Amino acid sequence: MGAEDPRNSNPLIALAEIGKNDNAERRVAAWVGAGILGTVLARVAARSDGISRATISRATTSAGDTSWSESQRPIDHRRIAPGTVSKAVTVLKSHELLETGRPVRRDKHNIDQLHLGDRFVTAAIHLKLDKDKPSGMLVALCDISGRTIRAEHTRDFTEECRSWHMLPHFIRASVDDLRRSLQDRHSGFEPALFGVAVEVGAPVIDGAVRPIGANFHIPLATALRTLFAPPPGAPGLPPAILVENDAACLAALTWRDRGYDVADLAVAVVLDNGVGGGLIMDGRLRRGHSGRAMEIGHLLVAHRPGASPKLTVGQPGTRRLDRQSPRCTCGLAGHVDGFATVNSLRRDLHAEDTDTLEQAAQRLDPWHARRVLSRSGSFLGRALAHVCNVIDPGFLLLYLPRELADPDPARRTTHYMQTARRELVQAFAVRGQPPTEFDIQSLPIGPDGADRLLARAAAVCLLDSVIEQALAYDPLDR
Structure with missing residues (x-):
């Protein structure tokens, strides 16, 4: 969020400060701090179908209660007194950040359900x-x-x-x-x-x-x-302001959609021009020292040991290296992005402008198409295996364009994911006990589908x- 004064750039902190000033003037003890407001808002936002005040007040450690028992999110580990929850709800509702929806009938009582405000x-x-x-x-x-x-x-x-x-x-x-x-x-x-x-x-x-x-x-x-x-x-x-890496955001979305059920989660995504990654560790999004954490696309996977990524055609002993190692967008050779992105595949399959990857693969000699797709998938899988061994996440999700995620054996593009999976399952962490859970999800299709996600x-x-x-x-x- 940056180094600006949070009272001027964070709506919850600003709201708490407004309440603090109002209560000081009125000499009443109804002030609710920003941390409480944030916790209540976080627990409401986690439930798309609404949530009661009683459930908000509970914690993952509440005996005999399963409301938050699966959550590995630190903010769900602390119980909040029901009276404090009610105060926070009152403040958030007064500023239309929360609203009351249709009540749910439980144990012969109507229980109000809270939702995020529409405004x-x-x-x-x-x-x-x-x-x-x-x-x-x-x-x-x-x-x-x-x-x-x-x-x-x-x-x-x-x-x-x-x-x-x-x-x-x-x-x-x-x-x-x-x-x-x-x-x-x-x-x-x-x-x-x-x-x-x-x-x-x-x-x-x-x-x-x-x-x-x-x-x-x-x-x-x-x-x-x-x-x-x-x-x-x-x-x-x-208004709050956030500028963030796309795959890091995708990690936050994936963690929320899974119900915060693991403390360590990694996400990888194959896009037209790059392979990105996002990381949740110990229940927090991790960016690294300079924002380069999980830059999977820039892992070096295609070089002989000791070879320089800056070698150019014409230097002794580099002809084979250059043929096997196209340049990454960063200017170096041998990176995952040089092989495993959609546009890298289109280049190596000699796709025409209107071709899908499958159409381009079908026009090539079967052996050549398989070699291109298998090599690219192998480099992706090797990179993901390295990620799993270094991070040891509880869950790894790979987002792929639909035609690369489609497991139909009649499609030549299946060679990409088949070889990626073979490389990945050799990872020490993936074969561990308990193993890293791994899944594939198709990116939305249609114009701007992935952009919306x-x-x-x-x-x-x-x-x-x-x-x-x-x-x-x-x-x-x-």
Whole structure:
């Protein structure tokens, strides 16, 4: 979330500070800290079908209760007194972050179910890159849990608009347009902005984007905070700002959708131009020292021992190396991205512009097609095996384009995943006791399907960041 004053950039902390000032003036003891507000909001957001106040107050260690027994999320490990939950719910409802839905009948009683409020939205942005410049974006307004997209549009940038300096202004204009369109469609509805979440296929640290192969960084989060900051004295809550790596966001979404059932989780995703990864360890998203944690696409998998990744054609002994090791987007040879991405496969299968990977593979000699797909899958699987051995995650999920995930044996593209799986299952951690659980999930198909998934993941990551910062600002046990 960056080094800005959290009271001006975190809606939960701002809400707690408002309550603190109000209560000081009224001399009442009804103040609820940001950590409590964050915990209550986190537990409501985890349940898409609603949750009772009694369930919110429980913890993973509650004897005889299974409400949170599977959760490995640290925030679910502490019981909160029912009275404190009621105070927090009152505060969150008064600002429309929570609302009461249809009650559920249990033990001859009607139990109110709490849901996230409809009024607040998160602006979730999937940012597209062309080398080290922004080339387009999908902007979506979704509920703050990232489950439902309410409005969206896409924009491809012309060459003169591919500017990091102009990008924050494009984002602000697009978000304003979508909020107006949502308001026009629903008369009387005024969407309030909970936050702006941007995910991008590049390393990110402290809100600054560091494109692979570039010698500069872009403080995008700082620029967005300036543009979206409410005027001094304006009513309402300040929107949170998040800029994060796309695969890291996907890890946060995957963990939420699994019900936080493991403390250590790894995610890998094969996209057109890169293979990315995200990591949850000890119940927290991990980014590394410079935002490069889990850059699976840049693992070196195709070099002979001692070979230099910078060797060029013409140097002694390099002809075979160059033929086997196409250049990665970072400029070096032998990386996973040089072989295992969709565009790398299209290159090696000699695909035409309108071809699917399967169509391109079917036109080639069967032996040649199998060799290309098996080699690429083998390098991907080897990289994932290294990840499992180093991290030892409880669960590894691999997101693939549907045609690479399809197990139909009649398809030649199945060689890709077959060889990847063979490499992966040789990993020491995967064969351990208990073994690393492994699964494959297809990316959504259709125009912008994967972009929408990643944008929703950014909304999940933003909510997690807001809550994590609220807990750091005002710990539950203070």
